[in-house]
Amino acid sequence: MKGKVYIVGAGPGDVRLLTLRALTVLQQADVILHDDLVSEEILALAGPGQRLRNVGKRCGKAGTSQGEINSLLIRHATEGLNVVRLKGGDPLVFGRAGEEMDALRAGGIDFEVVPGVTAALAAGAAVKVSLTDRRWASQVIFVSGHSCAGHPRTDWRAVVSARTTIVIYMPGQNHGTLAAELREAGLSADTPAILVSRAATREERIYRTTVGDLPWAQRLSAPTVLLIGATLREAAESTPAPVHECVEQELSK
Ligand code: SAH
Numbered sequence: 314m315k316g317k318v319y320i321v322g323a324g325p326g327d328v329r330l331l332t333l334r335a336l337t338v339l340q341q342a343d344v345i346l347h348d349d350l351v352s353e354e355i356l357a358l359a360g361p362g363q364r365l366r367n368v369g370k371r372c373g374k375a376g377t378s379q380g381e382i383n384s385l386l387i388r389h390a391t392e393g394l395n396v397v398r399l400k401g402g403d404p405l406v407f408g409r410a411g412e413e414m415d416a417l418r419a420g421g422i423d424f425e426v427v428p429g430v431t432a433a434l435a436a437g438a439a440v441k442v443s444l445t446d447r448r449w450a451s452q453v454i455f456v457s458g459h460s461c462a463g464h465p466r467t468d469w470r471a472v473v474s475a476r477t478t479i480v481i482y483m484p485g486q487n488h489g490t491l492a493a494e495l496r497e498a499g500l501s502a503d504t505p506a507i508l509v510s511r512a513a514t515r516e517e518r519i520y521r522t523t524v525g526d527l528p529w530a531q532r533l534s535a536p537t538v539l540l541i542g543a544t545l546r547e548a549a550e551s552t553p554a555p556v557h558e559c560v561e562q563e564l565s566k
Pocket residue numbers: 325326350400401402403404405406407408430431432433435436481482483484509510511512513514536537538
């Protein structure tokens with residue numbers, strides 16, 4: 314009988330943010346194929362009889378190729394093993410899980426997805442701000458800042474709009490270029506920006522700035538996400554913002 318593949322989110326790092334479902338499937342797996350971002354604390358949950366393999370890679374560099382990972386998943390499941398494919402945060406957010414699920418479907422392998430706490434939400438919790446605070450934002454955009462070779466560049470004009478919180482994954486260290494691109498796309502210099510490094514880990518760091526001052530932002534250790542938008546003013550200032558009653562009425566209809 315074929316085994317099953319579990320595509321599991323490990324969350325941002327803190328073991329306590331792992332879901333109960335993730336813990337259960339991790340402890341029952343025969344093989345665990347994990348990414349670089351998965352914390353040691355979480356990997357330590359694997360039992361002595363479980364095969365643990367790091368298949369992490371960064372932007373195409375080194376590690377196991379996507380094709381090899383897809384083949385490994387299919388091979389192990391075909392051998393009758395239960396496989397956990399463990400990814401940082403949520404497995405379906407910037408995690409190449411789409412390609413893995415396509416391969417599993419094509420290979421006739423049964424799979425389940427176990428969601429996890431994605432970095433954007435861990436960062437929002439770290440700075441204690443609502444990314445969708447109705448007074449400032451009516452949408453959140455998760456966008457990748459760092460384009461790998463062979464992938465299209467981010468079109469910032471399509472991202473920047475009113476009442477929007479932008480969460481930039483993989484913002485890179487070239488904050489000068491990023492800030493210039495964001496300004497050019499229409500963001501004002503005084504738009505609040507917050508860098509969150511290693512959210513929900515013991516090394517968590519928060520750096521508050523603005524889009525205008527971003528080029529001079531402190532370099533923080535990876536992984537980092539960059540939060541941008543008016544809602545973040547709340548994190549820097551204590552003055553309560555006014556509530557727009559019309560929104561209230563709409564919501565209570
Ligand atoms: N699937 C992951 C994202 C993978 S892409 C998720 O849902 O979170 C890798 C990027 O995620 C990193 O470059 C960084 O931008 C972000 N990231 C992941 N874990 C993070 C953490 N603990 N703190 C801050 N950013 C993190």
